[in-house]
Amino acid sequence: MDIPVPPLPDSSRISDTGRLEVAGCDIVELAREFGTPLFVYDESQIRERCRAYMAAFSSRTDDFEIVYASKAFSCVAICQLMVQEGMSLDVASGGELFTALSAWFPPEKIYLHGNANTRDELHRAVRNEVGAVVLDSLDEMAVLDEVAREQGRRQRVLLRITPGIEAHTHDYIHTGKLDSKFGVCLAEGVALETVGQVLKAEHLELTGFHAHIGSQIFSLEPYRKTVAAMAGFMADCRRKYGFDCRVLDVGGGLGVAYTEEDEPASVDDLAEMIVAAARSEMSRVDLPMPRLIVEPGRSIVAGAGLTAYEIETVKTIPGVRTYVAVNGGMSDNLRPMLYGASYRALIADRPGADPTVTAAVAGKHCESGDILVKEAPLPDPCPGDILVTPATGAYGYSMANNYNGQPRPAVLFVTNGKARVVIRRESCEDMVRLHERLE
């Protein structure tokens, strides 16, 4: 029987007992055993998404790298999984770098990003011999050059360019436009001038350029425009400095379906757009094909994950609304509050049952805006039921917080009927561990 609420992991089904099952695991039983709120990832689906990227690019070009943007969901286990799948890794801070190194991620396949890395973070990146630092500014360049000199190393770098491309996504996750805190802009010759400075830095080796235009992108046309803009820029750099750009990183951003209304492009279509655009644009400006890099985060993990909550209270305001309140909320999923993101909800105890009420799924936090799903059709929701929000695998746990003293949830990987804890549930003791007493 089909489950009426997409988009659950592909392995989801209704079990013989009528409950939601993912990768052979009964979600209600997992909730009982491991507690709620609980993040559950279908491990095979994450692997399949990595393989889809690998296959899509390897069938079109020999020189490419798929870099998982670990900000979407970072933990030791997923870094290990990424090594197994042949992926590289984007880390956005010293903390994500530490997580990757704790998983023995090969440092030469790590890219450090960030618009405000501290000297200490840059030190750690150079000391651990990361593959490349993606330079965001001249200020960062100056510090990194010094840090590399102090350590007697020459650090490979890419330069992050803001190409001024409209990506048609939420303003908060739109990074490629001119007015952005990220990167150096193509406009007014700023990027060209910056390249001259980077090429002069004695302890840095510039290998290419990076441009990430935004996130949750549905139309592929902005990628073509980005490649075209970057090709023109690469040609300018060769003309002005004789610089041969060997690497072109076009960032991440492929959109995913949070509801049945979202229709994202496929990984294959993305690869076709990027590789074909690179071929035609490079031949237009008479440059060899660079190594192509993409940095998907969301499109690798979002759909493989879901969150299970317990319903605590159900309240109906006559003639107004029914609120179904769960034991999590903006501490484990900030996306509805930050971006107005839409999610669906279902009851894992009876996913096939017909809805009896359209309710707002509210979180437990002291904010009226703590609403996870504005309008969820649910079958007779009751306290004690396990409510699931699908497609929470990206930027859910990674943006989780302790608001209202809420410990962060546990995270499970499920596969072939087996569940493994990959992040233990935080305890109240964990939360006060760093607090110091007066006296």
Ligand code: LLP
């Ligand atoms: N590369 C760079 C340099 C990035 O800044 C990002 C995301 C990615 C790759 C991966 O993008 P993805 O494939 O995941 O779209 N918290 C927001 C998303 C912020 C994205 C930040 N950068 C959200 O929940 O929608």
